[in-house]
Amino acid sequence: MQKNEVKKSNDNFFMNIVRNQMFIPLLALAILALFNLIADPGFIKISIKENNMGNPVLSGFLITVLDSGSELAILAIGMTLVTAASGGQDISVGAAVAIAGSVLLRILRGAGTGNFGAMLLVAFLVSCIVAMLFGAFNGVLVAYFKIQPMIATLILYTAGRSIAAWINNNELPVISDPFLGYFGGFIPGIPIPTPFFIAIICVVVIFLVLKFTNLGLYTQTVGINENSARLNGLNPKMIKVISFVVLGLCVAVVGLIKVSRISTINYSVIAKDIEMDAILAVALGGNALGGGKFNMAASIFGAYVIQFLTQTLYKFKVSADALPAYKAVVVIVLVVISAPAVKEWMGNMTKKFKVKEVA
Amino acid sequence: MKDNIVLQMKNIHKSFPGVRALQGVDFTLRKGEVHALMGENGAGKSTLIKVLTGVYSKDEGDIFLEGSAVAIHSPQDAQKVGISTVYQEITLCPNLSVAENMFIGRTSGMGQNWKKMNKDTEKILKSLDIPATATQQLETCSLAVQQMIAIARAVDMDCKVLILDEPTSSLDEQEVEKLFKLMRDLRSRGVGIVFVTHFLDQVYEICDRITVMRDGQLVGEFEIEKLPRVQLVSKMLGKELDDMSDIKGDQKAYEKKSGVAPVLEAKGRVSDAGIKPFDFHIDKGEVNGFTGLLGSGRSECVRALFGADRITGGTIKMNGKDVKIHKPLDAMKNGMAYLSEDRKGEGIVGDLSVRENIILAQQVLRGFFKPFSKAKQYEIADEYIKLLSIKTASADTPIKSLSGGNQQKVILARWLFTHPEYLILDEPTRGIDVGTKVDIQKLVLKLASEGMSVTFISSELDEMLRTCSRLVVMRDRKVVGELSGDDLNQSKVMSTIAGGDK
Numbered sequence: 001m002q003k004n005e006v007k008k009s010n011d012n013f014f015m016n017i018v019r020n021q022m023f024i025p026l027l028a029l030a031i032l033a034l035f036n037l038i039a040d041p042g043f044i045k046i047s048i049k050e051n052n053m054g055n056p057v058l059s060g061f062l063i064t065v066l067d068s069g070s071e072l073a074i075l076a077i078g079m080t081l082v083t084a085a086s087g088g089q090d091i092s093v094g095a096a097v098a099i100a101g102s103v104l105l106r107i108l109r110g111a112g113t114g115n116f117g118a119m120l121l122v123a124f125l126v127s128c129i130v131a132m133l134f135g136a137f138n139g140v141l142v143a144y145f146k147i148q149p150m151i152a153t154l155i156l157y158t159a160g161r162s163i164a165a166w167i168n169n170n171e172l173p174v175i176s177d178p179f180l181g182y183f184g185g186f187i188p189g190i191p192i193p194t195p196f197f198i199a200i201i202c203v204v205v206i207f208l209v210l211k212f213t214n215l216g217l218y219t220q221t222v223g224i225n226e227n228s229a230r231l232n233g234l235n236p237k238m239i240k241v242i243s244f245v246v247l248g249l250c251v252a253v254v255g256l257i258k259v260s261r262i263s264t265i266n267y268s269v270i271a272k273d274i275e276m277d278a279i280l281a282v283a284l285g286g287n288a289l290g291g292g293k294f295n296m297a298a299s300i301f302g303a304y305v306i307q308f309l310t311q312t313l314y315k316f317k318v319s320a321d322a323l324p325a326y327k328a329v330v331v332i333v334l335v336v337i338s339a340p341a342v343k344e345w346m347g348n349m350t351k352k353f354k355v356k357e358v359a
Numbered sequence: 360m361k362d363n364i365v366l367q368m369k370n371i372h373k374s375f376p377g378v379r380a381l382q383g384v385d386f387t388l389r390k391g392e393v394h395a396l397m398g399e400n401g402a403g404k405s406t407l408i409k410v411l412t413g414v415y416s417k418d419e420g421d422i423f424l425e426g427s428a429v430a431i432h433s434p435q436d437a438q439k440v441g442i443s444t445v446y447q448e449i450t451l452c453p454n455l456s457v458a459e460n461m462f463i464g465r466t467s468g469m470g471q472n473w474k475k476m477n478k479d480t481e482k483i484l485k486s487l488d489i490p491a492t493a494t495q496q497l498e499t500c501s502l503a504v505q506q507m508i509a510i511a512r513a514v515d516m517d518c519k520v521l522i523l524d525e526p527t528s529s530l531d532e533q534e535v536e537k538l539f540k541l542m543r544d545l546r547s548r549g550v551g552i553v554f555v556t557h558f559l560d561q562v563y564e565i566c567d568r569i570t571v572m573r574d575g576q577l578v579g580e581f582e583i584e585k586l587p588r589v590q591l592v593s594k595m596l597g598k599e600l601d602d603m604s605d606i607k608g609d610q611k612a613y614e615k616k617s618g619v620a621p622v623l624e625a626k627g628r629v630s631d632a633g634i635k636p637f638d639f640h641i642d643k644g645e646v647n648g649f650t651g652l653l654g655s656g657r658s659e660c661v662r663a664l665f666g667a668d669r670i671t672g673g674t675i676k677m678n679g680k681d682v683k684i685h686k687p688l689d690a691m692k693n694g695m696a697y698l699s700e701d702r703k704g705e706g707i708v709g710d711l712s713v714r715e716n717i718i719l720a721q722q723v724l725r726g727f728f729k730p731f732s733k734a735k736q737y738e739i740a741d742e743y744i745k746l747l748s749i750k751t752a753s754a755d756t757p758i759k760s761l762s763g764g765n766q767q768k769v770i771l772a773r774w775l776f777t778h779p780e781y782l783i784l785d786e787p788t789r790g791i792d793v794g795t796k797v798d799i800q801k802l803v804l805k806l807a808s809e810g811m812s813v814t815f816i817s818s819e820l821d822e823m824l825r826t827c828s829r830l831v832v833m834r835d836r837k838v839v840g841e842l843s844g845d846d847l848n849q850s851k852v853m854s855t856i857a858g859g860d861k
Contacts, residue, residue: 224709231687231697232773293711
């Protein structure tokens with residue numbers, strides 16, 4: 001009898017872990033780490049090297065994941081909100097990053113010789129506004145014209161990079177001031193890549209917003225039951241637009257990092273396919289892509305796991321063009337696991353298993 | 360007389376898991392008659408029709424068509440033997456031409472003689488006097504004409520039995536007239552028509568015979584002259600006029616204080632949900648109700664008060680002051696609360712916890728930047744879980760895993776927590792167990808005694824008579840009467856609902 005009870009609590013403990021939304025991204029991370037460990041145990045190694053500006057900085061596989069994954073994590077914040085409120089995804093994120101970056105460069109290029117820091121601040125704020133306006137454009141199409149989010153954002157996905165090129169008359173302005181390079185690289189004296197700090201700031205801000213406003217409650221309510229939301233005095237359309245605007249803000253931040261990395265822009269390559277990774281991060285975090293309840297921490301964590309996967313594939317000499325094919329496998333696994341039919345089947349299997357155990 | 364019968368259904372049984380939808384129902388349709396099938400929601404009308412048209416398979420019973428037994432397993436079978444159905448929602452293709460719609464799915468082989476098809480269509484349209492041309496695109500026709508084309512299509516398929524499932528619910532009066540003309544025309548050609556509708560006036564205008572169903576059972580078949588309206592209503596609601604006891608009396612009548620402006624006063628209020636403009640008022644501490652058959656517009660009226668549908672006219676005064684209520688938030692800010700009849704579609708937020716569902720409305724009123732702290736949320740949730748004895752594992756349980764009655768209590772808690780001055784409850788007791796029903800009725804009376812004004816809507820008349828001190832009676836989307844005091848008894852209410860000749 002006693003034994004049985006102990007077993008039961010064990011069962012519950014195990015089930016609680018499995019049901020936790022963090023379980024799948026954690027499991028994915030563990031599998032990836034194990035795989036890397038077997039293939040090349042040296043992947044954990046972090047060394048100190050001098051970068052091209054003569055600063056000692058950390059370097060290694062994990063640092064690269066932390067660095068590039070931070071861009072993804074920032075986008076995952078906005079994508080999670082858009083997914084929750086509208087029940088769809090924004091596929092124009094990469095193109096919008098190109099626009100934000102282009103706006104930033106356009107203003108810096110025209111700047112005089114004055115205080116570069118102040119100019120950068122102005123340029124960044126303008127690019128934020130532009131990116132948020134494009135977000136609002138997507139949001140209005142989705143909320144007021146009731147167009148499927150993926151279809152609505154297809155417009156900007158198609159046109160965005162051309163718009164970005166047009167902003168700078170298709171030129172590739174190069175900004176030589178080293179200060180710009182800090183945001184995508186390293187701040188002198190600090191060996192950890194700056195994008196990670198920027199991501200931390202964004203994460204802290206979004207958690208403060210979720211704690212001190214009703215953003216979370218409102219977006220989830222709208223995503224789960226729009227009619228209920230309306231009868232409870234909410235404006236579902238406005239909330240959807242707001243989620244797209246927040247994503248626009250995330251896009252502008254990533255635009256700054258991306259431009260900072262190379263001090264210029266390549267309209268057709270910048271943030272290419274990043275929207276797919278951002279959506280994948282949301283899905284890997286166990287959030288329903290059909291909208292509704294969301295777990296922000298799981299999305300952000302999912303973003304780093306996705307980057308881990310990308311870096312692992314790079315390490316095994318998978319070319320950038322072939323990456324999507326490998327990622328597609330992950331998508332298939334995720335989608336199948338979360339499909340209702342499979343969930344039902346797994347539920348039945350566990351029941352059968354338990355019956356057998358008893359017998 | 361016997362050979363006049365075109366369709367006979369005998370002893371039909373049909374069960375769904377947990378529900379006995381049809382229990383030994385007989386139905387007889389004669390040639391050249393319009394036969395109304397009446398009953399409240401859940402009476403089994405649509406199940407009977409779906410059995411007849413092969414959408415559901417029957418568990419037991421026989422169907423005879425012109426004397427010989429037929430087996431109907433699919434809608435195609437039904438069409439082959441000559442049973443056609445036209446549903447409330449038009450099931451044609453709006454972007455095809457009228458002729459294409461008439462012949463879609465009825466042609467054989469790959470080839471198509473377009474000329475002949477158009478000519479045939481013109482002939483049918485003309486013979487039925489339908490104002491449309493064969494090559495016209497369907498969506499350019501009015502709703503009534505589309506409905507008529509659907510009927511013409513059904514009739515052209517050599518049908519002996521035509522089922523019209525609420526064909527008039529989206530038509531205006533003139534369009535209904537046109538449709539009736541077509542129905543009379545078909546009747547004179549010997550088609551047997553089954554007419555399902557909620558509109559009493561239409562039944563008495565066009566039907567020859569009425570079959571009444573209630574709770575999956577046959578109440579009876581009647582000739583229209585022999586069944587006055589009051590009788591029909593009492594049969595539908597399941598209350599014989601003779602043994603209707605007056606259950607009122609244990610409740611004190613509400614006394615109106617003179618000189619105090621009503622809590623809410625609406626004049627000419629109208630929304631886009633298809634109701635006629637209505638006036639309404641409610642005093643402090645009063646419980647009143649909207650009554651009428653299903654589809655009479657009682658929900659639409661309260662929705663118009665709350666701003667839940669798009670408001671197209673009318674004014675509202677609260678406590679004597681003009682207020683503008685165009686959307687739910689306006690109403691909430693003015694101290695109104697509305698519990699929707701559609702608990703699942705408009706009430707609960709399924710994946711969110713009981714706690715979040717309870718605080719939702721008040722949280723919206725408080726504003727975006729003032730969320731309740733977690734501790735406060737639990738305090739509120741626990742308070743209301745205890746107050747309304749909501750059965751839930753914890754305040755964090757998703758509301759969708761609760762039973763219907765407990766879900767309803769959570770929604771009720773949500774609105775009570777906004778401390779409204781005027782509470783509207785639209786079918787709060789539908790689909791929940793008896794114990795909870797009584798709890799809710801008691802709660803309504805308690806709230807009123809504390810000074811809250813409540814509008815209570817229910818499909819069950821005795822429930823309303825128990826709780827309300829004044830009833831607004833509706834028929835065919837119009838307010839047709841107001842009853843209070845000694846008039847509040849079943850027979851009076853029913854005769855007002857029925858209207859027309861007594």
